[in-house]
Amino acid sequence: MYVTVDDYLADKDPAAVDVFRRVRAMILDLGDDVTEQVHSSEISWSRTRVFAAAFVYSSRLEVALDLPKRVHHRTLREVFPNKGPVTTHRLSVSSVDELDDHFIALLEEAYRTAAGRP
16 A cells, blocks of 8 residues: 555656646645545545545546536546536546646536535
């Protein structure tokens, strides 16, 4: 089991690690109430509940966001219902260039939704 984010990223593809670090910084900048947990297969972020998770798969970053409604993004891979009022969106990001304003807006919406505010 990994103890730190750096432990988790140690053997991962450098390009995917760069994307991960950018996404992580965006998430941690959402608020000082964001809690980060390192798991054996992913890193998750929560407030009252988990609103985002990410893992490196080969040379890309897979990001799961819990949102109150189905949305579209150019990196969207799949969407599936989750417990409660949210839908989980899995996005596959290959480059920091894909982290556009719409992606940031989705992160912000997931963060607000985790506190019970759409």
